[in-house]
Every structure is written in C-alpha cells, then in structure tokens.
Amino acid sequence: ANKARLLVKCPDKPGIVSVLSTFLFKYQANIIESSQYSSDPEEGTFFIRIEFYSENLQQKSPLMEQEFIQIANEYEMNYQFYYLNRRQRSAIFVSKELHCLLELLWEWQNGDLETDIVAVISNHEDARPIVESYGIPFYYLPANKNIRQEVEAKQITLMEQYQVDLLILARYMQILTPDFVNYFENRIINIHHSFLPAFIGANPYDRAYKRGVKLIGATSHYVTNDLDEGPIIEQDVERVDHRDDVATLKKIGRKIERRVLTKAVKWHLQNRIIVVNNKTIVFH
C-alpha cells in the first residue's frame, strides 16, 4: 500500500538519475526497482521507471507531486506517478473463442494480475456462465458492421460507468472505430493470432498453412487505427510441421495467444511499458 511507481521521459543529459533519486530520498523513499533506457546518451531521449516504497505514502503524495512539478519543468519531463494502493480497473472484450479470457481469469484469480476485472463484454453469450461464476458482470452486446457506432456508444458508457483504465481484447473479433480507439489511446491491448508483421489481417492461420511456415506465432500490441500495426508488446512462437493442418495450427496457436496476451496485460498493469514512436519499451 505504500508503494508507487514513477515513469519519466525526458531529453537525456547528465544528472537526471541524481535529481530523481535525491528527490525520492527526501521523501524517505527506498527505491525497490529501477530501470532506465536512453535512445542515445548524446541528445537522445531518456526513460526511467522507478518503483519505490515510502511509509505513509498516501499522506505525503500530494506534497510530493506538488514539489515534483519544478523538477519536471526544469528537465522537460513527461511523467506519471502510479500508486499501488489504487488498483487499476480492467474490462475484457471477447467473442466466441474463450481461451484467452479463461487464462486471464485464471491468472487474476491467482492474484497474478494487479487489477480488478470490472466487466466482460461480448457480442456472443458463450462467455456468460464462466464470467458470472467468477462474480464478474457480463454484458451481451451484439455487434456488427452496421450498428458499430451505436454499440460502441453503449460500450463507452459502460467503460465510463466502470471507470475502466485498461481494455483487453481477448479475441474480440470486431473492428473498433477511430473514435473509440482514440478515446482509449495506449490503453487497449489486443492479441493478434500471428507473428506480426507476417499475416496482418484476417485468417492468419489459414495463410500460415498455405505459406508453409515452420513456426507460428502470436503478437500482443496496443491498438491503433492502423490495423495490426500498433506498438508490439510481446510475441512468441511454436514449432509446427507439414502434418499440421489449419485446425491443428489453431490449437497450437491458442496456447501461444493466451500466454502472449497474459504477459502483455501483466506488464501493462505493472506500468512496465512506455510507448514511443509506435514501439514499446518494456522494463523487465
């Protein structure tokens, strides 16, 4: 409860770590974890993620944040404090394939996802029993091209009502409009069932089969308005061979998808990811 994370992005120059760590020390913070990256030590951009602990952090934080503004201005910092006592709120969108949803629920139940899953929304009824068995509200919102905006309006209303921080597309097979995507910039994580940039778009397993690849993969990424072109968070692959038909590729692929999506979600919730130039920095 007395833990927080500070993420900073600023022009690189000497002294940044010194000023940040001295500032935190002044607030009796012990730095638990710290990771940094510079695109170029000379004239590049500097990124840092600091996780720290400090007694009575909640009482101190308003003053701390107030005082930090001066440093941020001096060093031209983009920054954000995340307090662990404030749990992030996630919603999951899913269609008929439930493997990714189940994996997320399983990890969440084990306490391995730092989030409250506040709602699951689907354009099919398949997921209802399992979702409700976990005590999570389930919303059935049929969707298709023709009613997209109307449906998205309802979805956004729900997102606002539930104060959703993160939206997870766990094999949600509908395209989102630019308005929707912009509304949740860098806060929608999708799982694409191929090793991007191979097989962008529909039916990647069919196309992988046709091309005769020897490995198939999955990619989790933030959603942008360029289909399957958003910043990649995580990818993984499995070996296949000539005997594997499309149905087998899909089965193997499901195992990849669920672990790749779960990792991406976990890292997002741990504030490990910074998006820059349509790429991700992931601090492990």
Place this chain on the structure above:
Amino acid sequence: ANKARLLVKCPDKPGIVSVLSTFLFKYQANIIESSQYSSDPEEGTFFIRIEFYSENLQQKSPLMEQEFIQIANEYEMNYQFYYLNRRQRSAIFVSKELHCLLELLWEWQNGDLETDIVAVISNHEDARPIVESYGIPFYYLPANKNIRQEVEAKQITLMEQYQVDLLILARYMQILTPDFVNYFENRIINIHHSFLPAFIGANPYDRAYKRGVKLIGATSHYVTNDLDEGPIIEQDVERVDHRDDVATLKKIGRKIERRVLTKAVKWHLQNRIIVVNNKTIVFH
C-alpha cells in the same frame, strides 16, 4: 556404403507400404528408417521416405531399379533412389559476410554434412583464405546487375565442371536470373535474414528494428523466381528487446542464420525434403 534411400510420391490408396516393403524385402533390404505422410487418406497424395540397408547393394541396384519401374507405373509413382556410396557434391556462393560459410565448413569438417564441398564462389575476396585453408577451390567472380548474365554463364560452367548437385547461398547478396534458378530447380538453398513472410526483400533487420518486433528470425528456403517466396525448409527466432539497435539485431541474427541454414542443408543432403505446392515436407 550399402545404404540407400527411396523417396516416393503417388496417389494415396491402400497397399502402397505393403508393395514397397515387400519389394525391398525381396532384395534382402532391412528398412532402417521410414517416414510417410498423406495429404489426405482419401484421394490425397502419399509421400514416403525409406532408408534401407542391403548387402552388395551396388551389384543389385541396376536390376532392382529396372524391376521397380513396373511398380512405379502401376501406382503412378514419382520416385528416386539415392545411394549413399555416391556422395553429393555441393558448391557455396558467398559475399562478404562469412558466418554461414564458416558454420557449414565447420560442420562439414566434423563429418556432419553428407557432401563433398567442391567449390566456393564469391563476388568478394574475403572468403579466400579460410576456404583455401580447407583445401577447397575458391573462385572470385565479381558480380553486379550489369554483368549478371555473363557472370552466371561462368558460374554455370563451373557448376557443370564440378558436377554440382546442391548450390548453397550462404549470404550471397546477388539476385539470380530465372534461367539460372530454373537450371537448379529445388537444388538452391538460400538463407533469408528474417522470419518469412515478414520482411521480404532488402534490409530486414532495419525494418524489424523500425517495427519494434520482440523476436527476430531467419528462414532457409529453396530459391524460386519469386523473391523470398520459395518453399520454406526451416525457420527459427531469438528474443530481442528495445535496447537492441540494428547492429545488435544483426549480430543476434547471424547466430540464427547459421544454424537455420546448416539444418536445411543437412536435411537436404539426407534426402529428407520433398517439395510440393511451394511447401516442404521434411521427414525427421
């Protein structure tokens, strides 16, 4: 020396394995290894690779091959006998990057490639010392767009002179003309420095860096006249992260390239690969 391999492709129907194994038994052959695949047990295509041993095989083989014609006709077989006492002859084309060449030479020296490496041809002089230290003839043939046909004519002359069965492009950075490719159909193995079909064409590591992928790969394939679209033999990947610049990706990539190319060459020489519909069946 008394070992051979029989590769067969034919319409699938009951009795093929029976007729083949009974035929081989008649010639006192012991089947050492046998792998088969059917695209569909009903009306599909059947493929089989049989490795067998038989005393005095060289004396028996002319009669055996003669008699086999009848079976082949009855079952509409495409087939080929490969005798292990007849070592295949390989040539390697290379440019300035020598890591794949070195790996092949190293495996070959260890006796792990069933081939004689009869010549190395390069459009640069870099590889000469190492190649000649192995006692292998080295040919320097400068190449560029404008003199392509002239150079290929010389290359083909050398290939014929050396009776080359397999041509390995170990990071040879010149494009081959359709005439050249057709001349060596399914006998030219290339290594492409990306996980195909991602990053077809030039500068794949630069593009992988730009896209922010989390794994980079390499692909060995038979060369066809569609650039980087030939039948894939083997692929592999390694994990990378945001800290890896293009130079680092290339270094990591070199390790992938050399193992992926070496595996493909080894399997080809063991007659483990059948090309069908621009895909490969690889019998392990």
Place this chain on the structure above:
Amino acid sequence: ANKARLLVKCPDKPGIVSVLSTFLFKYQANIIESSQYSSDPEEGTFFIRIEFYSENLQQKSPLMEQEFIQIANEYEMNYQFYYLNRRQRSAIFVSKELHCLLELLWEWQNGDLETDIVAVISNHEDARPIVESYGIPFYYLPANKNIRQEVEAKQITLMEQYQVDLLILARYMQILTPDFVNYFENRIINIHHSFLPAFIGANPYDRAYKRGVKLIGATSHYVTNDLDEGPIIEQDVERVDHRDDVATLKKIGRKIERRVLTKAVKWHLQNRIIVVNNKTIVFH
C-alpha cells in the same frame, strides 16, 4: 470409428514392415500414420506404431486378431491393437494445487484428449466445485502416511468400478505404495516439478532457488517404485533469473507443469509411447 492402432515390438530383421503392411492390406486397411524405430538394425529390437483405417473394422477385428497370432509367433512379437471406437477411461488424482487439473479439463472439454475422464479423486476438497461443474464425479479421500493402505484400497475399488485405463497424478502429493504402482504398471503418469534427474524428491523449487539455476523445468513420467526415477515422457524448461524468488519460481513452474503433463497424457492416449528399459520411445 473404423480406426485402430497396432503397436509392435520384436527382434529386428528384414521383412517385418513387409509382413505387417501386407497383412493389413489383406484387411483393406489404409495406413494413415506409421512410425518405427530400431535400437540397432543388426540384432536390435524393432518397434513400430501403425495407425490404420478400414471399413467395418469392428466386424473384421476378431478374425484379424485371430489371424495375427501366427505372424506374432513367427516374429516373436509383443503387440497390441487399440481400437479408436473404444475410448480410454482416465481418472485424475489431485491435491490442493489445481493448475494441472484445470489444464487437463480444458483440453478435454475442447476435445483434445482422446479419453473419458470418469472420476477425480483428491485428499482435499478444493477441486470439488470445478470438477463437479464439468459433470465429473469427485471423491474426497483424505490421505496420509498412517492410513495409506486403507486409502489405496478404496482408490483401487473406485478404479475398478470405473474401469480406469489411465491414472493421472496432477500434482497429487501423496506417495503410492509398490502394490498400487504395480497394479497400474506403465499406466500412471506423474508430473514432477523439476527437470529430472535434477532435484529428485521434495521441494524442488526451493532447491533450484538455492542452487541458483538459470532455467527451471518440469518432467512427466510413468510412475515406478523408484521415486522420480520412472521412464521420462516429456520435459520442458523456462528461463529464470536472480530476481525470481521461490514463489515466483513456483508460478513460472506451474505453467511448465501444466503443458508438460498435458502433452504426456495426450501422447499416452494416442498410443504413441512405448516403454523400454526404463526409457520411453515417443512416436511423434
């Protein structure tokens, strides 16, 4: 329904494949998949697994099996026919950790395990809700050292009542007596939470942490009366580092355990495994 598998073990000599395939052809069988292995083509032991299809197999099989005896005698074969219309029956033993059980149930529900899961038995009540939600009978049988024989008697009664073919220990934390193990020879699959033979016995993750290994693993094996020394079916590993404490190793390990156990169970049910000299041949 008209599919079967034939597994054979016999002294190697020429003609075995011929006699088997000719026999099957006589029964109009089409060989769908065939894998063989010889420990040594000269005087070794020969193993083969043939999957075949034949119309009206059920009607033919009694005669077929009758007639096969002669071949089996002539070639000194150990053999077994498995008919796919006769589904194998599995029971699962589990304690408090449910991840392996859940993975098995999930694969089973997807139709990816060729078995009926007929009962789950546990020395704890934790698994009851999830098991019963799948409509599978759940038995709570408390167990400890002092009542081991009494409990095993009850377990065997249940196994017999349910006609169990395969017993899966999905993190069942009790030791079985030699009598129990012998009763189910090569039919009990266990998951051990280390990369055997490293960390045999209790608390492997604690010991892996203490030793500072850089990869942790899991091993599925048939249970014998030498603890953790039975024939290994499958193993896998994941990378860890100095930051991972024992709790984290356990979390990572759970993901390895569930995929390693599931693969072993799947292959057993597909009759892909032959045990010989405390090792397994697994025909992929």
Place this chain on the structure above:
Amino acid sequence: ANKARLLVKCPDKPGIVSVLSTFLFKYQANIIESSQYSSDPEEGTFFIRIEFYSENLQQKSPLMEQEFIQIANEYEMNYQFYYLNRRQRSAIFVSKELHCLLELLWEWQNGDLETDIVAVISNHEDARPIVESYGIPFYYLPANKNIRQEVEAKQITLMEQYQVDLLILARYMQILTPDFVNYFENRIINIHHSFLPAFIGANPYDRAYKRGVKLIGATSHYVTNDLDEGPIIEQDVERVDHRDDVATLKKIGRKIERRVLTKAVKWHLQNRIIVVNNKTIVFH
C-alpha cells in the same frame, strides 16, 4: 575510452542511488546503463551496476576514486571501478575438443568480446594450428594426475607473465587443484556439458542417454573447489528424442556448450556478473 563501470554491494537502505548518482554527476558523468537488485528492501543486500561516460575520465579517475572512499565507508560498500580503456586479458585452456575455443575466437575476431586473448594453453597439440593462425601464442603443456602440481606451477607462471584477468576453460578436461582455483577466485569460467545439477561429474551425455531425458543442456559456471558446484552463470538446453544415440547427443551438446560458454564470457567481460552465496546476479 571515457567509459567506466561501477559495481557496488552494500546493506540496503534508502538513499544509496541518490548518493551514487549525485557523486557521479559531480564528475560530469552521464549514466548510460544502470541495473540494481536488492535481496530484500528491508535489511537486505543492495547491488548496483552503473555504466557511465565522462569526458577526460582518465585524468579525473584518481581523484574520483580517492573521493569515493568516504562514501564507500559510510555505506559499508564493497565496490570496484572498471575502466573500459583498460582491456581485460584472457587465457583459454582447452583439450582435444575445439568447438568452444573456435566459437570464442570467432566472437573475439568479430569484436564481440571485450578482451585480449593473450594465450591458449592445452594438454594436446590439436588446437595449435588454429590458435596460431589468429596470431595468439599457444602453449602445449601435457597434463595428467601425477604431474598436476608441476603443470599448474607452469600455468600460473604463464598467467602471471601474461597478466591474465580471466581464465576460460573451453572443454579443458583436467581437474584443477584448490590452490590453483583459489588463486583465480571467481575468475575461472568453465563449461560443463550437462544441465547442472543433473549429471555432475564425468560422462554426462552417456548418463543422459541412459536416463532417457528429453532435453540435454550445458552450464557455464565459475570454478570452485566443489566439482561442478560453482556459481551458475548461464544454462541452456536442446530437445532430443529416443533416436538420438550418445554420439548424437554429443553433437547437439556441442552447439549448446559453445553458445552457453560464449554468453558467460561476454557477460563477465562486461562486468555484468556479481557472485553472492554461490549464486550469480547477472545484470542484463
């Protein structure tokens, strides 16, 4: 040339990062890379590796080191500055198997190892031609149990003469005496041809074959006086199956050994490794 690395180990408490980074800032150092680890934020041990750049570092360093003593005392630090303009000096011991040596030479020639390889010593003549072709002095020192101390005396003389910082055992098949090991504490890296702690001692591939493992591995570690029990730096594995005999396991193993040893050496030379409690912290 103006780069250095500072490694620090001390009791964890708030303010360490602040004092270190402020100190470096005073010397106009820009922190290029920084990694830290605490065994426990409360009363644990804190470890940090900082790579920094500072103009005219050579001129500043005596004063800098002098002034650092006060901080080190106050925080009870074990620490070491490493200057990149002072290249580390490595020697390699090898026997008859040359694959690890060749990989090291290859990486070194590519500029991927931050070291001068100043000598190769062997108890066989096999490596001489390749070593001398790189212009590296080669010493043939026959060795066996009976003359161990005499040989080690000569080896130590050579090590001193060449001012060796790091000794790499690239498949050197002789045991070293405690005196020798103590002389080079945490400066001898060995490659063991198994996935430790499995198959400690001699003939690991034979024993892996006999046990029927499904993955084989290799382990690089610092040498201590407990055979194969030293701090593990890196491990990796490859998949094998029932068809792989001991000779094949050895071939596959060689590929693992060479990449595992090379990684360990690279990280050591980059001062990424801290040994604590017979385990390694490796800062990536």
